Amino acid sequence: MAAMARAATTSDAFNAIAEPRRREILVLLRGGERPVTELAHDLGMSQPQASKHLRVLREVGLVRVRGAGKQRLYGLDARGLRPVHEWLGGFERFWSGSFDRLDEYVQDLKQARREEPPDGDDR
Amino acid sequence: MAAMARAATTSDAFNAIAEPRRREILVLLRGGERPVTELAHDLGMSQPQASKHLRVLREVGLVRVRGAGKQRLYGLDARGLRPVHEWLGGFERFWSGSFDRLDEYVQDLKQARREEPPDGDDR
C-alpha cells in the first residue's frame, strides 16, 4: 500500500522486450528451437542468466518450451508481439509523412494566424 | 561496479514505451500538442508525475517541447518509434502465418525427409 516501483518485467510483452538480452534471444529463436545452453553460449551469457530471461519470456508467452531428453528446447511464439507491433503501427503516419507532426502543426499555425491578426509571435 | 539493476528507462524507446503511462501520453499527443497540466488531468495523474514521464520521453526523443508563455507544449516526435516498429516487423511472418514457426518447421521436415529415404526420424 505504498509506492509501486516499476511495472513487473514479467507483466507484458512491452516490458519483456525492453531488455536487450531478451530481444537477442528472440531474434536467435527465429532460427528455430534451441536448448538453453546453446542460447547462452551463442549470446555470451551465463546459463542461469539465459534461464532467467527465458523464464520471463515464457511467462509473457513469447516462447514455448518442449522437453527433449535432458534438454529443454525453447521455441519462439511471436503471437504476443503482434499487439505491440500494432500499437506502434498507430504512429506510423507520424514518421512516414514529412516531419512527424511538424508540418501539420505549421498548417494549424498559419490557419490560426489567418484568423486573428498578427499579434506577438513566440515571445 | 557490480550488478546493474535494470536498463535505464531513459536509455531507449524500448524502455520508454514499456511504461503504460508513457504510452498513454504518446497516444494522447497524437491529437496534437498539449500543455502538461492538461495531459495530467486527462490521464488522471498528478502534474509531477506527468512532468517526469514527459522528461523521460523527451530524453529518448519521443516528444518535443515548446515554450508558449507560461505553458510548455509537448508534442509527439514519433521518429524514434520507427526502429522499434521495424524490429517487431522482423517477427511478422511468425505470427501472420499459421502457428508461429510450426508449419515452417514441418515444411523443413518434409523437405528433409524427401531428400533422404526414411530412416529414423527425429529420434
Place this chain on the structure above:
DNA sequence: CCATTGTATGCCTATATCGGAATGTGTCAA
C-alpha cells in the same frame, strides 16, 4: 544406484524505477 550433463532456482547486492509530497523556478499580470 551413482555419476554426468542440462536446467532451474535461491540468495545477495547494487541500482534505479515509480509514486507522493513538498518545494524550486519561470512567466505573466496588476
Place this chain on the structure above:
DNA sequence: TTGACACATTCCGATATAGGCATACAATGG
C-alpha cells in the same frame, strides 16, 4: 514588486530487477 499560475525538480520510501555464484532438480547412461 508581489501574486498567481504552470511546470520542473528534489527527497523519500517501497519495490524489484539483472547479475553472479552456488546449488537443487531432472533425465540419461552406466
